[in-house]
Structure formats: C-alpha cells, structure tokens
Amino acid sequence: MTENKVEKIKAGRQIKEIMTQYYMEAKNPNSNKKIAWITSGGPVEPLFVMDIIPIYPENHSAMIGALKMGGDLCRKAEEMGYSNDLCSYAKADIACATINGGPIGGLPKPDMLICCNNICGTVLKWYEVQARYFNVPLFIIDTPVCHTSMAKEAKEYVKAQINEYIKFLEIISNKKFDYDKLEEIGLFSFTAQKLWQKILDTTIHSPAPMSAFDAFFHLALIVTLRGKKQVVDYYQKLLNEMNQRIKRKISTVKNETHRLLWDNLPIWHKTRWLSDKFASHNGNFVADTYTAAWCSSLKFIDKTNFLDSMAQAYTKIYLNKGVDQMAQDILKMIDKYRIDGVVMHSNRSCKPYSFGQYDIQKIIQKQKKIPVIILESDMTDERLFSKSQVETRIDAFIEILDTSIL
Amino acid sequence: MNILHKFHEISNNSNSYIKKIKKEKNKIIIGSLCSFVPEEIINAANAVSYRILPAHHTTLFANLHLQSYSCGYIRSVLEEKISGRLDFLDAVIFPHTCDSIQRLSDIWRMTQSGIHFDILFPAKLNTKSSKEYLIKILLRFKSELEQKFSITISDLNIKKSIFLINNIKNNIKKIYNIREKNPLILKGKDIFAVQKAGTFMDKKEFLSMLLELIAELEEKFLKQKSPKGRKRLIISGNICSISNIYSFIEDLKADIIWDDLCIGSKYFENKIDENQKNIFKAIAEKYFKKSICPAKHLGIRNRGEYLLKIIKKKKIDGVIFLFLKFCDPHSFDYPYLKEMLNKEKIPCLLIETEIFEKNTTRIKTRYQAFLEIINKI
Numbered sequence: 154m155t156e157n158k159v160e161k162i163k164a165g166r167q168i169k170e171i172m173t174q175y176y177m178e179a180k181n182p183n184s185n186k187k188i189a190w191i192t193s194g195g196p197v198e199p200l201f202v203m204d205i206i207p208i209y210p211e212n213h214s215a216m217i218g219a220l221k222m223g224g225d226l227c228r229k230a231e232e233m234g235y236s237n238d239l240c241s242y243a244k245a246d247i248a249c250a251t252i253n254g255g256p257i258g259g260l261p262k263p264d265m266l267i268c269c270n271n272i273c274g275t276v277l278k279w280y281e282v283q284a285r286y287f288n289v290p291l292f293i294i295d296t297p298v299c300h301t302s303m304a305k306e307a308k309e310y311v312k313a314q315i316n317e318y319i320k321f322l323e324i325i326s327n328k329k330f331d332y333d334k335l336e337e338i339g340l341f342s343f344t345a346q347k348l349w350q351k352i353l354d355t356t357i358h359s360p361a362p363m364s365a366f367d368a369f370f371h372l373a374l375i376v377t378l379r380g381k382k383q384v385v386d387y388y389q390k391l392l393n394e395m396n397q398r399i400k401r402k403i404s405t406v407k408n409e410t411h412r413l414l415w416d417n418l419p420i421w422h423k424t425r426w427l428s429d430k431f432a433s434h435n436g437n438f439v440a441d442t443y444t445a446a447w448c449s450s451l452k453f454i455d456k457t458n459f460l461d462s463m464a465q466a467y468t469k470i471y472l473n474k475g476v477d478q479m480a481q482d483i484l485k486m487i488d489k490y491r492i493d494g495v496v497m498h499s500n501r502s503c504k505p506y507s508f509g510q511y512d513i514q515k516i517i518q519k520q521k522k523i524p525v526i527i528l529e530s531d532m533t534d535e536r537l538f539s540k541s542q543v544e545t546r547i548d549a550f551i552e553i554l555d556t557s558i559l
Numbered sequence: 560m561n562i563l564h565k566f567h568e569i570s571n572n573s574n575s576y577i578k579k580i581k582k583e584k585n586k587i588i589i590g591s592l593c594s595f596v597p598e599e600i601i602n603a604a605n606a607v608s609y610r611i612l613p614a615h616h617t618t619l620f621a622n623l624h625l626q627s628y629s630c631g632y633i634r635s636v637l638e639e640k641i642s643g644r645l646d647f648l649d650a651v652i653f654p655h656t657c658d659s660i661q662r663l664s665d666i667w668r669m670t671q672s673g674i675h676f677d678i679l680f681p682a683k684l685n686t687k688s689s690k691e692y693l694i695k696i697l698l699r700f701k702s703e704l705e706q707k708f709s710i711t712i713s714d715l716n717i718k719k720s721i722f723l724i725n726n727i728k729n730n731i732k733k734i735y736n737i738r739e740k741n742p743l744i745l746k747g748k749d750i751f752a753v754q755k756a757g758t759f760m761d762k763k764e765f766l767s768m769l770l771e772l773i774a775e776l777e778e779k780f781l782k783q784k785s786p787k788g789r790k791r792l793i794i795s796g797n798i799c800s801i802s803n804i805y806s807f808i809e810d811l812k813a814d815i816i817w818d819d820l821c822i823g824s825k826y827f828e829n830k831i832d833e834n835q836k837n838i839f840k841a842i843a844e845k846y847f848k849k850s851i852c853p854a855k856h857l858g859i860r861n862r863g864e865y866l867l868k869i870i871k872k873k874k875i876d877g878v879i880f881l882f883l884k885f886c887d888p889h890s891f892d893y894p895y896l897k898e899m900l901n902k903e904k905i906p907c908l909l910i911e912t913e914i915f916e917k918n919t920t921r922i923k924t925r926y927q928a929f930l931e932i933i934n935k936i
C-alpha cells in the first residue's frame with residue numbers, strides 16, 4: 154500500500170470569495186435588483202435573463218447545518234407549530250426568516266418565490282408558508298413525477314409552464330424577455346454542468362484527487378449561480394487542478410483502500426467528523442448521488458435550443474424519477490467508479506430521497522455483492538445524530554470491507 | 560337487520576364484502592390510495608373503486624421497505640398487500656398526492672405483483688395549463704383501463720356514473736345537514752361507518768342503502784327534539800382512523816357535527832357539473848373547484864378560508880385537527896390554520912396520531928381539557 158500525498162484543494166479559497174460576494178450583492182440595500190427565492194432544482198436561467206438575483210434557501214439551510222445552527226432554528230420552528238418530523242431545510246428557513254437568524258443575519262427579502270416541485274412536495278408547502286409570510290407572488294413549476302418515463306402530456310404541461318414562467322417574470326420586471334440571452338445563459342449553464350460532471354469523473358482515477366466531501370463544498374456554485382460565466386471559469390480552474398492532482402498522485406485520503414459511494418444529502422453538521430472517520434480507515438468517498446444529481450439531466454439539454462429542452466431537463470432529474478431508475482443509476486456509478494461499499498444516509502428530512510433506500514440496498518447487495526450500510530440521521534438538525542449508533546455501524550461496515558480485501 | 564347495523568356490518572368487514580360482490584357481480588376491483596381517483600370512470604368500467612384505508616396490523620413486512628419515519632398509512636397499505644389481505648384487488652391506482660405515496664408507488668411496482676396505475680395529478684389546481692393537462696391524463700387513464708382489462712368505457716356510462724355519484728353525494732350531504740341540526744339522531748360512529756362504507760361499496764347498492772337510512776333519519780328528526788347546550792365541533796385532517804373519537808367527544812357533551820376530511824365533507828362537496836358537454840373537462844373541473852387537500856395548491860390561504868367559512872356557517876365552537884404523524888402536507892398547514900383560528904378566537908386542538916394509537920386515555924384527557932376551555936368561553 155503506497156501512501157499518497159494529501160493536500161487541500163486550492164480553489165476552495167476562491168469559491169468562498171465568490172459565495173461571499175454573491176450574498177453581499179444580494180443583501181446590498183442599495184441594489185435595485187429584484188430578488189427571487191428559488192428551489193434548488195428550479196429553472197434559474199430565466200431569472201438571470203431578467204437580471205433578477207436568485208437566492209436558494211436550501212443552500213442557506215445547508216450553511217446553517219454545516220455551522221451547527223440547525224438544531225436551534227428547527228426548535229424555533231417547532232415552537233411556531235411545525236412538527237419536528239418536517240424537513241429541516243424548510244424548518245430552518247421558516248424560523249430564520251422570522252428572526253433574521255443564521256450565519257448572515259437572514260436572507261435578503263424576496264420579491265417573488267419560484268418553486269419547482271421536481272425535488273419534492275415539501276417545497277410546495279414550504280414556499281406557500283413563505284408566500285404568506287412575505288406576502289409576495291409565488292410561481293409554481295409543477296413537474297409530474299417520471300416513475301418510469303415522462304409522458305407526452307407531462308412534456309406539454311411543463312413546456313406550457315415555462316412559457317407562463319417567462320410571462321410572470323415579464324410582468325413582475327416590467328420588461329420584455331430576451332430569448333437570445335436565454336440561449337447564451339443556457340449555454341453557460343450547460344457548460345458548467347458538463348464541467349461539473351468532468352470534475353466528478355476525475356475520481357475514476359485511483360487515488361481519487363477529491364472526495365464526495367469536497368464535492369459537497371464545491372457544489373455551491375452549480376446550485377446557486379448556474380448560468381453565469383463565472384461558474385464556468387471556476388469549474389474549469391477546478392478541473393485543471395484536479396488533473397494536476399491526478400498527475401501528482403494527490404488525494405484527500407492517505408491510503409485509498411476502500412472506494413466508497415455516498416447516497417443522499419450530506420449530514421452537514423458532521424461532514425468533517427465523517428470524512429476523518431472514514432479516512433482513518435482508508436475509506437474514500439469517490440462518488441455520491443447528491444452532487445451527481447446536478448448533472449443528471451445533461452443528456453436532455455439541447456445546447457442549441459435551451460428553451461425547448463428546459464421542460465425535459467428540469468423534469469427528468471434524479472429525485473423526480475422512480476426508485477428503480479435511481480437504483481440503476483447507482484449500479485452504473487458502482488461500476489464506473491469501482492466502488493467497494495455504499496453508505497446510505499437515511500435522511501429523516503428528505504422522504505423522496507430516503508424512501509426506497511431499503512430496496513436499493515437489496516438490489517446493490519444482490520447484483521454487486523458489496524456491503525451497504527444505512528445511517529439514520531438528518532442533514533441539518535444535529536439533534537438527530539446519534540454518534541455512538543453511527544460509529545458502531547461504520548465500524549462494522551469497515552470490518553466487512555477490510556475482510557473482503559484480505 | 561336495521562339499516563344502520565347493515566352499514567356497520569359492511570364497514571367493519573370491507574374485505575369480505577368486496578370478495579362477495581366480486582364473485583357474485585363479476586366486478587373488477589380497483590384499489591386506490593387517496594381521494595384523487597376518478598371513480599366515475601372506474602364505475603363506468605363496471606368496476607368498483609376500493610379505497611384502501613389504514614388497517615390495524617403491525618407493519619412487520621412493510622418495515623423492511625419503509626423507514627420508521629414514513630406515515631403509518633403508507634406502511635399499513637404495503638403491509639396489507641404483502642400479507643395477502645388485498646389479494647382481491649385486480650389493480651391499484653397511485654394518484655400523485657404526496658412524496659410518500661409517490662415512493663410507495665415505486666416500491667410497490669418494484670416488489671409487488673398486480674396491475675399498477677399512476678395517475679399523475681397536477682400539484683397546482685388553479686391554472687389553465689394544469690387543467691388541460693389533467694383532462695389529458697384522465698383520458699389516458701381511461702384508455703389504459705380499457706387496454707388492461709380489454710373493455711370499452713362509453714361516454715354514456717361515464718355520464719350515468721356521474722349522475723349516480725352526484726346523487727350519492729347529495730344524499731350524504733343531506734345526512735350531514737340533518738345531523739348538523741340534531742346530532743343525536745345519528746351518532747358520530749354511525750356517520751363514520753357510512754362514510755367508510757362509501758369508500759368501497761358498489762355505488763348503486765350504497766345509494767339504495769343511503770336512501771333507506773335517510774328515510775329513517777327524517778322520521779326520527781320529526782319526532783326527536785334537538786339537544787340544548789351541547790358544543791359543536793369540527794374535525795379537520797386526513798383519514799380518521801380512530802373512529803372512537805366520536806364517542807369520546809359525545810360523552811363530553813359535544814358533537815363533531817361537520818368535518819374537513821377527504822372521506823367526509825371534502826368528498827361530497829366536490830361534485831361534477833352534469834351539464835358540461837365535455838365530460839372529461841367536467842371531471843377535471845371538479846378538482847379545480849375547491850381543492851382542499853393540503854398536498855395540492857389552489858392558493859395560499861384557501862384551506863384556512865374554507866375552514867372559517869364552515870365554522871361561521873355551522874356555528875362551530877372548536878376545531879380538532881387530527882392527522883397521522885409524519886404527514887408532511889398536513890403538518891405544514893397546521894400552524895397557519897391555527898393562527899387563522901386564533902385570530903378569530905376559535906379554540907383548536909391538535910392530535911397527531913399513529914395508526915395504532917393505543918394510549919386512548921392520553922387522548923381522552925386532552926379532549927377533556929379542550930372542552931373545558933371551550934366551555935369557559
């Protein structure tokens with residue numbers, strides 16, 4: 154076993170700067186740009202066309218989780234009457250709005266809310282709550298689930314809604330929509346997603362130049378600023394760095410012995426602990442389903458006709474398809490990244506991501522004969538993490554992995 | 560047998576009732592998971608729609624597929640299927656309502672046998688494009704049904720079904736109206752039995768039993784004086800699986816005289832326009848009139864406004880919210896509904912329950928405390 158060099162990813166510093174700048178611009182009280190809150194899977198490109206600043210409460214909630222502020226905010230939402238079983242992203246955001254809490258003293262107030270239910274039904278209810286609270290217009294893009302495929306009727310329906318969305322933005326901004334600009338922005342969006350996929354694919358190499366924990370961090374741009382040239386530049390730089398790391402055999406783990414796959418959202422408040430824990434056992438997460446979801450519909454984007462391909466690209470995303478298709482995607486990833494074991498985060502917050510995991514687990518075990526563990530926790534609410542329970546499970550899992558390579 | 564006994568008998572033995580009519584009347588039996596199911600089309604196919612209600616068996620098998628933080632309803636439905644207690648179903652419909660049903664549909668398709676339909680209802684029920692989409696998927700459902708069972712469903716039969724089902728709805732409403740004037744005429748547990756029977760019975764038979772019941776109730780109504788001093792409550796939530804809630808409340812000198820449940824008022828209040836020429840448009844429009852399901856979007860305050868409207872109209876003294884634990888759509892709506900009620904000074908109580916709520920004394924005490932508050936007002 155050779156020890157690899159371990160070095161931090163340098164581009165990390167720049168992403169922090171970009172994100173700080175983004176939030177500062179959005180919070181600038183002198184700016185006359187309108188603000189739209191939008192769900193993570195929502196079509197953001199038309200907002201950029203109209204010079205509207207998109208704000209992602211989910212990204213903000215992830216920050217809250219990473220800074221271990223989730224428990225308190227969720228408790229506050231529970232005091233407001235929200236059940237403790239609801240999504241902690243939603244609860245943290247709902248509570249945060251009322252007290253301007255969280256790491257940046259609350260998000261800038263929205264002028265409109267854009268909700269696309271391609272990730273879950275939770276966002277629909279969550280955005281209704283915020284529409285009542287802020288008393289601003291709510292636009293819903295309804296993307297019927299593709300259990301097995303996307304029906305013709307659904308395609309027409311989503312397409313009609315994209316047009317309605319554009320109309321809505323025209324009215325609210327009081328200006329005409331520039332369709333040429335959409336194609337330009339669409340191309341940036343497409344290119345960024347392509348680059349993101351390439352970055353994720355650098356981990357096909359062994360040792361992998363980065364891990365899923367790095368991907369969780371660098372994902373921020375594809376979520377929040379997808380469609381901006383800045384994102385393309387940044388990911389190009391990150392990709393170059395990854396290629397350099399491959400050449401110099403630099404990894405994030407000293408001895409990459411077990412190549413692992415992570416399923417579901419990260420446990421934001423425990424990423425450091427988890428990555429150290431697995432690294433100490435020579436385990437490296439070289440792939441994950443969550444960050445891969447942001448390029449999961451690349452094949453449906455027509456870069457020469459972004460507008461017309463939006464309906465499919467935004468409907469056929471990872472969380473909006475059937476569990477069997479999700480399982481197929483994971484099986485493919487297992488082969489592609491040569492995975493030795495799978496860790497599934499059974500995330501109490503996210504029902505559409507988590508229900509079905511037990512069956513996916515069985516499918517993987519049967520077809521790939523590799524160990525799969527399920528860790529029950531929550532992405533943002535640190536109160537729902539039982540260290541001893543998780544640790545025992547991880548230890549048992551590592552033991553199986555260790556014996557399988559003997 | 561007296562007609563009420565008959566309702567109770569059928570409602571308590573849904574499976575044997577269904578098996579019997581399946582055999583005797585050669586009906587196709589189609590299970591469904593929620594009220595977003597076009598029963599008019601099903602009925603026109605000479606089929607019976609059977610709403611799968613929560614059962615009270617421990618969910619041993621279902622727990623191998625679904626996490627403990629899924630609602631008891633979806634776990635119960637899966638358990639019934641795996642245990643073979645739903646073997647009489649010829650098909651099951653999964654209408655898109657919440658994330659949990661969406662995933663149950665997948666798990667079912669992947670692990671269980673039988674014919675499976677997904678009806679992907681739109682999530683928003685207030686735009687032209689969502690209505691057009693709904694019309695198309697209703698047509699698609701009809702042709703899928705025809706294909707799967709090699710049948711033809713004529714427009715005439717759909718029309719007849721619309722008349723029949725509207726007639727049923729009018730009559731259930733009649734019962735509610737009688738009860739509202741004099742709740743002692745029909746006990747809560749009796750109306751629950753009627754509602755429950757309505758979720759799976761053969762429509763014609765159900766209607767004739769309803770008419771018989773109404774005749775009895777009307778007679779009783781003329782003779783029996785309405786009570787004084789009893790409090791009037793409304794219940795809001797999802798499928799009520801604790802039928803003894805009614806007796807608890809009645810013992811405390813109060814009555815649940817109306818509801819906001821999908822097997823109750825939400826069912827009969829939404830009717831199809833019989834005069835509309837395009838029948839699929841008519842069916843679709845039913846869902847657009849006043850969607851009060853929290854999993855659907857019709858506006859941001861429509862459920863609250865609807866509730867307040869009934870409260871005023873029916874002179875309600877208090878509201879009981881009763882829904883299953885882990886039910887996201889209901890849990891998200893509760894705080895704002897409560898706030899709206901608080902503003903109007905209407906007391907309310909939240910009971911979040913599991914399907915197996917054994918600790919009934921816990922709930923009883925809460926009802927008592929709630930009624931004490933109401934009585935003080």
Ligand code: SF4
Pocket residue numbers: 211240241242243272273274275276418502503504505506
């Ligand atoms: S975590 Fe899951 S439930 Fe919560 S907003 Fe995201 S996709 Fe929806």
Ligand code: SF4
Pocket residue numbers: 630631632633656657658659660797854883885886887888889
């Ligand atoms: S009880 Fe709630 S969560 Fe469960 S299936 Fe019904 S609507 Fe969905």
